Amino acid sequence: MSAALRVALVPSTLLLVPEYAGRVDPIPDLRARAHAAVAWSVESAARVVVVTATDRDPRHSKAPAGERVARALLGDRAPDEVVAVEWAASPQRCRDLGARLHAEAVARHTAVVVVGDGCARRTEKAPGHLDERCFSYDEAWLRAVASGALxxxxxxEPGLGADLLCHGRAPFQVLAGAAETAVCEEVWSSDPFGVLYAVARLRVDGER
Amino acid sequence: MRFRLGRCEFNERARLVMAIVNRTPDSFYDRGLTWREDAALERVRQVVSEGADLVDIGGIKAAPGAEIDAAEEMRRVVGFVEQVRTEHPDLIISVDTWRSEVARAVCAVGADLINDAWGGVDPELPSVAAEFGAALVCTHTGGQIVRTRPHRVEYDDVVADVVADLVRQAERAVAMGVERERVLIDPAHDFGKNSQHSLEVTRRLDELVATGWPVLVSLSNKDFVGEALDRPVGERLIGTLATTALSAWAGAHVYRVHEVTQTRDVLDMVSVISGDLPPRRAVRGLA
Structure with a gap:
């Protein structure tokens, strides 16, 4: 019998990295939930792998935002591996990365921290202004996470995801490549700034 | 650099708002608005809610006028300071007085800071601050007689005169027993100075900051602001705030003001721009 692997899913917002923080935390609830989910995922794991996307149009030499979010949430525990899938990677490419991830995760009792979020065009004041196609797109991935039917x-669809500024599409598909099903122990979502954030705790069976 | 007021400790990045609370019927700006005790107590509550770090309570207006003896000055401020202390146990209380007997009386009922706005005319004032562990503001008046206006005052170098006089006063206060970390210096804009002098002091405020003593500036609605813009009292707020911003950028630490809310915003804005304080809220472009 193999142990269940724990997966934490958290948003890739830069509000979760300390370098830009103001004096008042605009997302105390999200921050607390994200910290708790990540802590839960790694509490008995031998290794930690971070899965995130590269930045959309990087004009800097820093690590991808998602990696820095993961490091902030992991605190003293540095990740053993970071899989930063290309933001526009094809679903097949994501699936292949996921399959490799699954094999290694099972063999080496690994926690997975997936850093990605939904569409950033959910309101008129959202980063990408309003695009109502966001709602069905976000509903689809959120339903898959909540139901465990990964x-x-x-x-x-990657093209539509790119139009809707969905930063989590590729890492979500890496997760789906690693596990078709999971048990969702907790999911929470909110879109305070017109970007859909979700925090989830998933258990994935070690066998495929 | 660090300095202490009451039980609070601050460093060189502090930018503190000192709210003026007049116990006078005739001060130039508020014209007796807080002459009644209940109005003055309400003013204290208001400025605290607006973000003042300390209050400066004064019983005699700076300009010439009817003579107010020590007994009358004490009637105006001592009981009031005691009430403010009771109502606001943690508030830093300053009293604007040049008289050591008044200073002794207000320190006995809880004042934390003596604002010697007339430049050491009573040589015993530092010994009172020392006796009570209070802080002391040393000011430069260019030898001006108490409650008189400058007339044809000239300096070879006003800033050099200010620096030399304030450092001498500060060291003397320490020698008399005032804690080194409880001595502040104030160039006293308009006091013993024409507007050109006050503007030059403002322009070269960094030279005062460089002395290492914490610097207090009292700019609020003063004549040098009025003359700079040709604005009467009542129309000097924008000029005051511009001067406040530049003084903050130069590194001054305490700002004696009438308008607390606006000053707080200006000082916080400077602190945020300078990187001494994070923005209150940071979301733009990050979500």
Whole structure:
């Protein structure tokens, strides 16, 4: 019998990295939930792998935002590996990365921290202004996470996801490549700035 | 650099708002608005809620006028200081007086700071601050007689005169027992100075900051602001705030003001721009 692997899913917002912080935390609830989910995922793991996307149009030499979010949430525990999938990677590329991730995760009792979020065009004041196609797109991935039917993530359309500034599409599809199903122990979502954030705790069976 | 007021300790990045609370019927700006005790107590509550770090309570207006003896000055401020202390146990209380007997009486009922706004005319004032562990503001008046206006005052170098006089006063206060970390210096804009002098002091305020003593500036609605813009009292707020911003950028630490809310915003804005304080809220472009 193999142990269940723990997966934490958290948003890739730069509000979660300390370098830009103001004096008043605009997202205390999200921050607390993200910290708790990540702590839960790694509490008995031998290794930690971070799965995130590269930045959309980087004009800097820093690590991708998602990696820096993960490091901030992991605190003293540095990740053993960071899989920063290309922001526009094809679903097949994501699936292949996921399959490799699954094999290694099972063999080496690994926690997975998936850093990605939904569409950033959910309101008129959202980073990408309003695009109502966001709602069905976000509903699809959020439903797949909440139900544990992760194969539902595989059908997220990359072009539409790019239009809608969905930063989590590729890492979500890596997760789906690693596990078709999971048990969702907790999911929470909110879009305070017109970007859909979710925090989830998933258990994935070690066998495929 | 660090300095202490009451039980609070501050460093060189502090930018503190000192709210003026007049117990006078005739001060130039508020014209007796807080002459009644209940109005003055309400003013204290208001400035605290607006973000003042300390209050400066004064019983005699600076300009010439009817003579107010020590007994009358004490009637105006001592009981009031005691009430403020009771109502605001943690508030830093300053009293604007040049008289050591008044200073002794207000320190006995809880004042933390003596603002010697007339430049050491009573040589015993530092010994009172020392006796009570209070802080002391040393000011430069160019030898001006108490409650008189400058007339044809000239300096070879006003800033050099200010620096030399204030450092001498500060060291003397320390020698008399005032804690080194409880001595501040104030160039006293308009006091013993024409407007050109006050503007030059403002322009070269960094030279005062470089002395290492914490610097207090009292700019609020003063004549040098009025003359710079040709604005009467009542129309000097924008000029005051511009001067406040530049003084803050130059590194002054305490700002004696009438308008607390606006000054607080200006000082916080400077602190945020300078990187001494994070923005209150940071979301733009990050979500």
């Amino acid at each position: 194969d539902g993530l595989r059908t997220l």
